[in-house]
Amino acid sequence: ADVMYHHNFRPYYHYTPQANWMNDPNGMVYFDGKYHLFYQYYPNGTTWGPMHWAHTVSTDLFHWEDQGIKLYPDELGYIFSGSAVADLNNTAGFKTGSETPLVAIFTHHQNITGRQVQSLAYSNDKGDTWAKYENNPVLDNPGIADFRDPKVIWHEATQRWIMVLAVYDHIRIYSSPDLKAWELESEFGKNEGYHGGVWECPDLFPLKDEQGTEKWVMLVSLGGNEYSEPNGGSATQYFIGEFDGSSFVSENDEILWADYGIDNYAGVTWSNIPETDGRRLFIGWMSNWAYANVVPESGWRSGMTVPREIKLKKRQDNRYILHFSPVDELNTLVDPQKTIAPETPANQIHVDYHEIIAGGSYQVEMEIIPAEIDQFTISLGNELEDLTISYSTTDGEFTIDRSNSGHVTFNNLFMREIRCDYQATGATLPLTLLVDQNSVELFINQGEKVMTALFFPRYNYKFLRLDGNTQSKFVKSLTIKALKKSMIR
Ligand code: FRU
Incomplete structure (x- = not known):
C-alpha cells in the first residue's frame, strides 16, 4: 500500500522509557564519566500514578542504558521531583567505603493528605543502589500545599549547599552545611515573572558569557492552564540576575521563556559537570500537562527533549538572555x-x-x-x-x-x-x-x-x-x- 498507517511514535534519538509512564527529569548528575538521568515514573500504567524514580545512564547523552527503578514510594509518600549531587567532601556523612556518595534530594508527597516534605536518599556505589536516609524528612512542611521539587547546588563562595524549592507562587532559598539541616535564607518571585499557574521545578546556577561576565540564572516551570503564557499549559521561564549566596535578584525586564513551543516542561540542569568541561546542560520533559495523559502513544508515554547546552549571551540592547542549543554530541x-x-x-x-x-x-x-x-x-x-x-x-x-x-x-x-x-x-x-x-x-x-x-x-x-x-x-x-x-x- 502506498499509504502506511503510522503506529510507532517512538523517536530514535530522544530518550523514552521502554514501557509505561514518564514525566519530569530528576536527579541529573554527572559522575565518573557518566551522565545520570532519573525521572518521574509510574511502572504500572501509561498514565500518571504513584511516583517512583527510574534511572538511566549515558556517556554521550544519546545512548542510554536503563538501570531500573531506584526509589519506590514508602510510608512518607510518593517520590516526587528533585535533584542529586556528588557529596565530594562527605558533608552528610553517608560515606561507607571509598566511593564519593551520591545524594538525592527529593519531595515526598503523602498521597492521602497531599503533604509535601523534602527527603534524602544516598548511594555509595556510583548510583547502582540507593538507601533512604533514616531520619527523613530533612525539611518539614510549614503548612503550604505546594512545597516541592528541591534543586540543590554546592555554593563555592560560602562553602555550603543551597536549595531552591518551589512554594506555590514563589521560590524559597535554603542553605545547609550537610544536606540534612536546612535554614531559610530568602524568598524570590512573588512579584517577579509570570504567574498564570503554580510554580514548580526550579533551578539556580551561575553561567559566564564569552567575555567572562558571570550571571546567576533561575529556571522556574509553570503549571499553567489553557490560557497561560506563552502558548497554554505547561512552560518554563527563566530569570537572569545576581545571587550573593543568600538571595537572588532578577534583572529581567521582560518575561523570558526557555521554550516558546508547548512541549518542554520541568527541565533542569546536570550537576557536577567538571569545571574543565564548563558546559551547563539541560533536559526537559517533552510534553504538556494539558494532554500528556491522553496523547496517542501506546505501551509507554512521553519522551525527553534533546539535551541542550545553555549559553549566556549579551544582546544588542545590553540585556542578558539565554540561548538553548542541542548539545554537540548530536553531531556524532x-x-x-x-x-x-x-x-x-x-x-x-x-x-x-x-x-x-x-x-x-x-x-x-x-x-x-x-x-x-x-x-x-x-x-x-x-x-x-x-x-x-x-x-x-x-x-x-x-x-x-x-x-x-x-x-x-x-x-x-x-x-x-x-x-x-x-x-x-x-x-x-x-x-x-x-x-x-x-x-x-x-x-x-x-x-x-x-x-x-x-x-x-x-x-x-x-x-x-x-x-x-x-x-x-x-x-x-x-x-x-x-x-x-x-x-x-
Ligand atoms: C511537575 C510536577 C512536579 C512534581 C511532579 C509529580 O511536572 O508536577 O511539581 O514533583 O511533577 O510527578
Missing part, C-alpha cells in the same frame, strides 16, 4: 546527507523521506535571508496531513500549526497554533530543525528562541518541503543531516 549521530545548492528557489526544495536514512528522524540546518521574503513555510507531511512551521518577517513571528498533523482531536490546545515573536536583525538567520518521528524542535538563531512541539501522524510522513508559492531565493543554504545507520533500530 548524524551525517550530512543532502545539501541544497545555494540559492535554489524555495519552490524547488522538496526532500523525500525515501532519500534519507530513517526518514522521519533527521536534522535540518538552514540559513535564510530575511530581506528576501515576507513569509515562508516549512511543511512536513504526506498527501493527507501536515505540520507547518511558518515565519512572517513582517509580523516578526514564528508559528507552528499542527491542526492537520494527524491525531489532534484528543485536546483543544493541541490543535491551537503555537506562536513565538521573533524579529530577525541580521542579514541571515540560522535555523536548526530537529525532527524525530513525533517531535519538532526549532532552534532560532542558534537557540536564541526555541519551539518544541509533538505531533502524531495517522499515516507515515513522506516529505519535507518549503512553501511552494515562491520563486524567491531566500534560502542561502540548507543541509539535511540524517541519522547514521548505527542509530536505527
Whole structure:
C-alpha cells in the first residue's frame, strides 16, 4: 500500500522509557564519566500514578542504558521531583567505603493528605543502589500545599549547599552545611515573572558569557492552564540576575521563556559537570500537562527533549538572555546527507523521506535571508496531513500549526497554533530543525528562541518541503543531516 498507517511514535534519538509512564527529569548528575538521568515514573500504567524514580545512564547523552527503578514510594509518600549531587567532601556523612556518595534530594508527597516534605536518599556505589536516609524528612512542611521539587547546588563562595524549592507562587532559598539541616535564607518571585499557574521545578546556577561576565540564572516551570503564557499549559521561564549566596535578584525586564513551543516542561540542569568541561546542560520533559495523559502513544508515554547546552549571551540592547542549543554530541549521530545548492528557489526544495536514512528522524540546518521574503513555510507531511512551521518577517513571528498533523482531536490546545515573536536583525538567520518521528524542535538563531512541539501522524510522513508559492531565493543554504545507520533500530 502506498499509504502506511503510522503506529510507532517512538523517536530514535530522544530518550523514552521502554514501557509505561514518564514525566519530569530528576536527579541529573554527572559522575565518573557518566551522565545520570532519573525521572518521574509510574511502572504500572501509561498514565500518571504513584511516583517512583527510574534511572538511566549515558556517556554521550544519546545512548542510554536503563538501570531500573531506584526509589519506590514508602510510608512518607510518593517520590516526587528533585535533584542529586556528588557529596565530594562527605558533608552528610553517608560515606561507607571509598566511593564519593551520591545524594538525592527529593519531595515526598503523602498521597492521602497531599503533604509535601523534602527527603534524602544516598548511594555509595556510583548510583547502582540507593538507601533512604533514616531520619527523613530533612525539611518539614510549614503548612503550604505546594512545597516541592528541591534543586540543590554546592555554593563555592560560602562553602555550603543551597536549595531552591518551589512554594506555590514563589521560590524559597535554603542553605545547609550537610544536606540534612536546612535554614531559610530568602524568598524570590512573588512579584517577579509570570504567574498564570503554580510554580514548580526550579533551578539556580551561575553561567559566564564569552567575555567572562558571570550571571546567576533561575529556571522556574509553570503549571499553567489553557490560557497561560506563552502558548497554554505547561512552560518554563527563566530569570537572569545576581545571587550573593543568600538571595537572588532578577534583572529581567521582560518575561523570558526557555521554550516558546508547548512541549518542554520541568527541565533542569546536570550537576557536577567538571569545571574543565564548563558546559551547563539541560533536559526537559517533552510534553504538556494539558494532554500528556491522553496523547496517542501506546505501551509507554512521553519522551525527553534533546539535551541542550545553555549559553549566556549579551544582546544588542545590553540585556542578558539565554540561548538553548542541542548539545554537540548530536553531531556524532548524524551525517550530512543532502545539501541544497545555494540559492535554489524555495519552490524547488522538496526532500523525500525515501532519500534519507530513517526518514522521519533527521536534522535540518538552514540559513535564510530575511530581506528576501515576507513569509515562508516549512511543511512536513504526506498527501493527507501536515505540520507547518511558518515565519512572517513582517509580523516578526514564528508559528507552528499542527491542526492537520494527524491525531489532534484528543485536546483543544493541541490543535491551537503555537506562536513565538521573533524579529530577525541580521542579514541571515540560522535555523536548526530537529525532527524525530513525533517531535519538532526549532532552534532560532542558534537557540536564541526555541519551539518544541509533538505531533502524531495517522499515516507515515513522506516529505519535507518549503512553501511552494515562491520563486524567491531566500534560502542561502540548507543541509539535511540524517541519522547514521548505527542509530536505527
Ligand atoms: C511537575 C510536577 C512536579 C512534581 C511532579 C509529580 O511536572 O508536577 O511539581 O514533583 O511533577 O510527578
